[in-house]
Amino acid sequence: MTVVRNIQVKLDVSEDAHSLLDETFEQFRHAAQYVSEYGWDDDPTEIIDDQKQLNAATYDEVRELTELHANHVQSARSLASTALGNCQDRILDEGKKASKPTFCGTVVVYGARTVTYNDDHCTLATVDGRVRAEYVTPYDDEGTPFAEYWSTDEWERREATLHKRDGTYYLHVAVKKDPETDASTTQNGVVLGVDLNVDGSVAVTSTGAFLGNADYLRHKRDGYEQRRGCLQQTGTRSAHLTIQSIGDRFARWSEDYLHRVSKAIVQEARRHDCSAIAFEDLEQIRERISNASKFQQWAFRAVRQYTEYKAEEYGILVDTVQPAYTSQRCSHSDCGFTHEDNRDGDGFECLKCGKQLHSDYNAARNIGWRLVQYWLKSGSGRASCQVALKSGTVNANGEFSPAESIGQSGSPLTSPPL
Ligand SMILES: [Zn+2]
Structure with missing residues (x-):
């Protein structure tokens, strides 16, 4: 039985590379949307989600219209195909409503030919060659989830999705392994x-x-409850915000402890x-x-x-x-x-x-x-x-x-x- 884990890696990319990655997001979105338009039909029985059919009908055009790596064209098509299939199932099998899939511009799917992983950095295909992205997340800090799945050969690094949030790039990498025993x-x-x-x-x-x-766990919990109680009595807006932040901190601490x-x-x-x-x-x-x-x-x-x-x-x-x-x-x-x-x-x-x-x-x-x-x-x-x-x-x-x-x-x- 294969075990798959997803890990998030924060990336550091040079300023010059930003525009290339941003353009890749946009073209990838465009490619997925193009396929979605082709496969969609208001009659749900006519929706096309078959990969081969979609490929035959859209591959050449999408390559013509974009500068995406051939494998990105395929990944965008897979994404659209899955979305179309989900819509069809929702309407036909579950009797619910669904509208044509639309794609937002902040995801790119990477596979074996579009990403290369190294220990401390990776290279990512863009609309114009590859860019190098350093891992900000320390990979050799013992005990961090990233190090746990990255520093050993036990886990195979597989496909990934690139995201951008608040101006920062993140790679979500799927790692997998087959345990020796079952x-x-x-x-x-x-x-x-x-x-x-x-x-x-x-x-x-x-x-x-x-x-x-x-006992220590309970002691920490009591301390947190006590502080929360005091702040609640204060009743101000800033007290309320503090309650939230100490609550989040305590939740993270106790989860980590357990x-x-x-x-x-x-x-x-x-x-x-x-x-x-x-x-x-x-x-x-x-x-x-x-x-x-x-x-x-x-x-x-x-x-x-x-x-x-x-x-x-x-x-x-x-x-x-x-x-x-x-x-x-x-x-x-x-x-x-x-x-x-x-x-x-x-x-x-x-x-x-x-x-x-x-x-x-x-x-x-x-x-x-x-x-x-x-x-x-x-x-x-x-x-x-x-x-x-x-x-x-x-x-x-x-x-x-x-x-x-x-x-x-x-x-x-x-x-x-x-
Ligand atoms: Zn006995």
Whole structure:
């Protein structure tokens, strides 16, 4: 399964090149419009969106009328063809209204023959040769999305669209890769169990990693709420604008924080060669999150969603399990003794076998185990699936296998704060 991501790159182009790019925008728009006029008909059954037909009817004229690169002529036609097809579907299939597609002047589609990517700059075809555009977005700053997708060979750089906003040029590049493994088809699998919390660590894994600090997150949130409350009482227009700006800043900060937690979860899964990550089904954790604020509930969903997004790039599956008793069950080998008195806050001590564990860590192991159980019972064909633990794996029967080598890549993950 191919994974595609879109990244935005801010460009720096010399003043001389501006007019060339602007003229390219205009001619590209004109080309797409020309094809759109040709293919359009007030009778929706007569609309032509077939690429071949449109090509035969318009290619020569468009080349005659513009100075566009031949591939830009084709890209403009594809754009028009898609728009015409969408209009036709809207009218005929959905019974809605649609009018002839019109194109605005600030998009140019680039493909293999019209853009060349280099590490720190690209060259773009225009109506008169190529121009060089430097990337303003730093490509070697570790941790930025651009660097993540640009600095490795894992991602193949594909087509792009050029845009202009407020006088600045941006390239939106599609990058793609085929993950080496595809968890949905794997016969066996190692599962990383993840327990999410509203206090202590945001996420605790079955491998014993404590990631993110839920108390810190709540503290930051409280601070933001307090400031907002004060400003609201002020009631002035400038106070209102400040509320908006601190709100945006807090939203960005918390999203970024949770993205890092999710990334650490996926790194942990990779470090232990896991092919799946298990969370509890949030809809069902009523008892545990009934006291949680809307913000904390949002945070849970965000971690789950960001993890899914990131895991997909490595062919790692994300699944959910029933949350019942994950915090009361003893996860030690084949014990499985379940009792509410096993847990006392952060501490878990099995009343039957006496095993002591951090209670969130115990829960995470149970969450992983539950997915393994589910796989076995549902006959998914995964005969030897296991849960990843600190120094090995445990199978559905509680049999432990020590790991041969753990941590072949990356450094050990740190405890909170991230
Ligand atoms: Zn026990």
